[in-house]
Amino acid sequence: MASSRHKHAVPKRAGLSRPSGSATPGGARAARRKAPATASPWRGRAVKVALPALGVLTLVGTSAAVISQDAEIAPASASIAEVAPSDDIIAQALEDQDATIEVNRSAERPELPAESEESVDVTGTRVALKDGVAVRADAKRDAPVLATLDKGDKIDVTGETAEGWTEVVHKDLSRWVKSASVAKKLPEPPEPALGTEPCPTGSESGLQPNTVKVLRAVCAKFPEVSEYGGVAGRGEHATGHALDIMVRGAAGDSIAAFLQENQDELGIEYLIWEQQIWRPATSASWRPMSNRGGDTANHMDHVHVTTVGSGASGY
Template sequence: MPRTRLIRRRVRRALLALLAATALLLGAGLATAGPAAAAPSPSPDEGGTKQLRAALDAAARGHIEAKNRLDNSKRRQAALTGQLKQLDVRLVELTAQVGEVAAQSYRVGRLTAVSMLLASSSPNAFVKRAAELDVMAQRDSKRLRDLNEAKTEATQTKLALDAEVREQQKQLAVLARKKRDAEVALAKVSSGSGAGFGGGSASAKPAPRNPDGSWPSESCSVNDPTPADGCITPRTLHMLQQAQAAGYKRYVSCHRSGGDGEHPKGRACDFAAATSGFKDVSATGGDKAYGDRLATWAKNNANRLGIMYVIWYRQIWMPNTGWRSYSGGGSPAADHTNHVHISMY
């Protein structure tokens, strides 16, 4: 019997040692896996409704497009204004030249071909005066033609300037309308203006634009490098890379299959506030400060990167409303108190 008990104790110790080693190995595996392996995604709807997200998308998209048209019109107006100033200077010069011709004709009488040729004293003088007559006629004709062309160009430039003023008034009206649309949509989830957040720089490298300054139309065509494992647009990838280059390297997830909004289209990313991924609790302390800086960075670089709106910690930023309060339903995911949501144009 004593020998049997000894064998049992040895077997028990061996089993305990085996279990301890297994637990240690499992723990090391989880540690090396990092937050990407264990971090869950936020709620698929992330608060709000499909209608709200569609309204916010339309209001932000309309604002960005109208703002681009307005900026283009202002650039054209500036160029036309400079052109008109140059034309005014040329008109003064040409008018003075034509005035000299008129004054000379008044003083000595109108020079005609007959009068010049009759005054010739010899065949050589006749040929010389004939040549002079041709040169003077060409010179005076060119001055008058240049003057008339400059007047016509100045008139057309003034008409173009008037057209640009009307275009700007039109786009300002569109901007005002899109702002009202955004405010109407936000009224369902917002109780008023928000205070915004501190930190964040404005140093992102601009995303590529069309020659006229507008944003290229993009599809979900490049690989999503985040654990979401799907596709995103090239502009979304650029934003993600710029955010990481700025130091925002905690867990992030972009593409999401199913549902609505920008995630399935590859036009949105969720940046976790916590170092370990998406936690079902509101961020505090250093995690909250990290989210504050990231949200402000996104707002400051929105025009460079093509960002439509940013949602973080019960606030939403849109280019036509600024920071507004936001209530998505009460949970950390819906209220965006555990992650920063960035939607792209």
């Protein structure tokens, strides 16, 4: 028997059909999760435009950085110092490093003096009077010793002095020495002491002490003299107060001058030479004597010496 219930077909509405497998709302949600995302058409076009533009901007930025670096290289720490707080240890260290780099080392060294400032004028020379004369850097006793001079060494001077110091020139620079240690020239060597050794060519027999001194002194000073007259028969010769030195001409002049120079030391009372007499007790000059008739009597061939204590008279 046919059933009284009939299935009525439901007509489909246009645009409301569901895809297969999504008959239920849960199935529709699952379908949406599984379906791949489809990019919007405008998004694809934006990507195509943005990528080339990004490349151009990158290239421009790189070029600008290179140009900026060539124009001026700023210390990396400068920007850090601007934004970092003052108590930032790293920033402070960088600032200290920058300060060290910026120090001008040449400013720490004094400028070298010009050559004209170092030159000194030389006005003469001096000679060292002894060995070990110190050449000092300044006119002070404790100034460094730069060199020493030996006796006879010469050194240039400027003519300047300062409280017992003389300015000298050593290696083209101004230096100082004690004024008392230098002079224009070395002093003349002192005259040797009067001879005191016995004379090999004259007899001392019977002579007074002062007369012996005259004989030895003349013999040592004038060894060319070969003859002396000592003790004789009369006057001061008899008592040993007189000595005759047998010479002529210039040799006699030199001996007479030598005896005058040493009159006090030798105890000389007077001299007779070439008919003249020199008696310092009465006159400082030579005085003429009368003619006695011959060379020996007029003392033309010898210098006569009478020492102190003589009792002779009439000369």
